[in-house]
Amino acid sequence: MLDANLKTQLKAYLEKVSHPIEIVASLDDGAKSREMQELLQDIVLLSDRIKLVEQRGADAQGRTPSFKLNRPGTDISVEFAAIPMGHEFTSLVLALLQVGGHPVKLDDKVIEQIKNLDGDYRFETYVSLTCQNCPEVVQALNVMSIINPRIQSVTIDGALFQGEVEQRQIMAVPTVYMNGEVFGQGRTGVEEILAKLDTGAAARKGEELSAKEPYDVLIVGGGPAGAAAAIYAARKGIRTGVVAERFGGQVLDTLAIENFISVQETEGPQFATALEQHVKAYDVDIMNVQRAEALVPGDKLIEVKLANGGVLKGKTVILSTGARWRNVNVPGEQEYKNKGVAYCPHCDGPLFKGKRVSVIGGGNSGVEAAIDLAGIVAHVTLIEFAAELKADAVLVRKLKSLPNVTIVTSAQTTEITGDGQRVNGISYKERETGEIKHVPLEGVFVQIGLVPNTEWLKGTLALSKHGEIEIDAKGQTSIPGVFAAGDVTTVPYKQIVIAVGAGATAALSAFDHLIRSSADDVAPAAAKEAVAA
Known part of the structure; x- marks a missing residue:
């Protein structure tokens, strides 16, 4: 699972582990379970402080494959319903170190604030392994759970548990649930999470900042x-x-x-x-x-x-x-944001695997997004207002070579439609004829530049x-x-x-x-x- 270079690097990191770690894996006979088992066995061989316990069947939340990192004799644990490679490999390494007793890198005041939180919180963070925004959220919640055992954190790969993603209608990552309810979406860190949990924190911080010298x-x-x-x-x-x-x-x-x-x-x-x-x-x-x-x-x-x-x-x-990112400012955009309307193809693209999507914008960002998405989704419709795509010629050539891409130019997006729960299509006006056309689809990626x-x-x-x-x-x-x-x-x-x-x-x-x-x-x-x- 891990190549020789990664094993060498990880072995060096695991030398910093000072407390025993018990990995409890919930596995079945599927290919993904075998993949997770291989990863965990590789890790165990790199440190004599780490022990792997395999159990057949789902974990307490009904998920398999999944695993927990426990510090024996304590309530400290971190859970992954994912095979944390890609962008989440760093999250796995940090979780191993922190569960294993390596000091967390947070300000003393922040650590004390986390310890003093009065409540029981179970966080479920849905991610994709290609999402560059997800690790910050995962790592923030993991470290909070290590500091305060009344906080529990599980990272869930949306591509691995598509049934949950469909049931909860998750159309963007990271999406965080707390105690079964949506807590937040998008990139966020420890201090932002604390501000939502500790309602008096903002006012205290305001007073502290006001007291600073010019x-x-x-x-x-x-x-x-x-x-x-x-x-x-x-x-x-x-x-x-x-x-x-x-x-x-x-x-x-x-x-x-x-x-x-x-x-x-x-x-x-x-x-x-x-x-x-x-x-x-x-x-x-x-x-x-x-x-x-x-x-x-x-x-x-x-x-x-x-x-x-x-x-x-x-x-x-x-x-x-x-x-x-600039909004396209048409009916349906705000209503269906994170319900099919997205702005980061790298983050949210895997959630649309096998589905139909549209990209609005024919500049470099839009064409690159369409190329990336074409390798994941069933079909991409790119809509550009101008008569020609504005992206670099090499990108345009690549886009035009893809069999599952339709390019529509001289088109003005007029509406993003939905069923009240999620996106189901996009409408545009042909600028030359004035005719309105509608394309049935499940996702819209907006890529039309920036606003200051x-x-x-x-x-x-x-x-x-x-x-x-x-x-x-x-x-x-x-x-x-x-x-x-x-x-x-x-x-x-x-x-x-x-x-x-x-x-x-x-x-x-x-x-x-x-x-x-x-x-x-x-x-x-x-x-x-x-x-x-």
């Missing part, structure tokens, strides 16, 4: 632009803070990155982790899982008001809040007609002392490498502004002293 540079947004700005500011030796809704930003939703100079190939979540680790190497105050709601300019200090009621202050502010995250800034500073923050060559906005960088701005090309450069520019400009402002403050005082003399 920053020389306060950066709003933790994507590539914000990370670069933080590093450049911190290297100047000035007080630097980063407040972000999720550190890493849109990069977290990116699968392959092959054009960041000096990094030949990586994946979005790994790149985001590297960004955060680089920032943490400096004296930067990172305030994650915090949403900015208002910018209030002032003569000396600029305020950023947060959703939890907190207020942060900065002598300068750099806005790097990035962008998000600037709603909270409207009426405060100058925005372009597309909602982007207007900046000059130095990243200066229409408000003195407020700078901006990255995809949220009027920069013409939305690329990671460009965002990083823009973040550095904004930080250097903010530092220059601080120097000049302090010189202006000193000058009048010096003049008064000269007159007095």
Whole structure:
């Protein structure tokens, strides 16, 4: 199951295990059970602290194959109703280490908050092994269950348990159930989960943030632009803070990155982790899982008001809040979001295996999505508004070579239809004839570009007609002392490498502004002293 290289790496990790681990596997005679058995037997051979117990038949929840990682003599356990390879292999390795006594990497305050949760929680997380957003949720819930045994966590591969997926009408991953009810969907971390379980946490956090001293540079947004700005500011030796809704930003939703100079190939979540680790190497105050709601300019200090009621202050502010997937804004899109309407083909594609889907958008993202989905689903209908596909020629050639793809150009999507529970089709208008056509299908993937995250800034500073923050060559906005960088701005090309450069520019400009402002403050005082003399 595991190749020689993986075995060598895993053996080195398992040397950190300090407590015995008992793996209890629920197996039957199926091919997937044999595959799971092979994986678990490989693991057991790599450490004398790990024991495998095989039992025939389903586990207590009626699932097979599945397995539990237990710490004997305790209530600590983590469960997988999955063969955790692909993106979830890291989740398996971390679970082994943590059940085996290796310290968890969380802030002491967060650990204490998890321990103090008063309640019994059973989480079921439905994932796909190709989903790059799922591991963060899985790992967050696993570590919480290890810290507090009243929390139970099971990871379920939706492709392995399609009956459950159909019964619960799960159309997007990750989808998390808590005590039998839907708890959340999409990427989320420990602090976000805690905020939902501990209802008083947000207000306490707001008070804590409001008590912080003003920053020389306060950066709003933790994507590539914000990370670069933080590093450049911190290297100047000035007080630097980063407040972000999720550190890493849109990069977290990116699968392959092959054009960041000096990094030949990586994946979005790994790149985001590297960004955060680089920032943490400096004296930067990172305030994650915090949403900015208002910018209030002032003569000396600029305020950023947060959703939890907190207020942060900065002598300068750099806005790097990035962008998000653009909605197609037709009837049915919001109603059927995560019920057949999806935005991440890599994450949610496996849930549509053997079904009919549509991709809206003929740019690189849309064509790449259609190519990927064609290898999983029964049929793909790609709908493009323009007369021709806008994607690179090599991608278009590949798409046209696929037998289960239909390309529709000069078409305006008019409606996503459904039966009240899930998507059942898509309607579009032929732009040349005005005729409305309907395509029966089970899923719609929207891939039509980005929209800047600037709603909270409207009426405060100058925005372009597309909602982007207007900046000059130095990243200066229409408000003195407020700078901006990255995809949220009027920069013409939305690329990671460009965002990083823009973040550095904004930080250097903010530092220059601080120097000049302090010189202006000193000058009048010096003049008064000269007159007095």
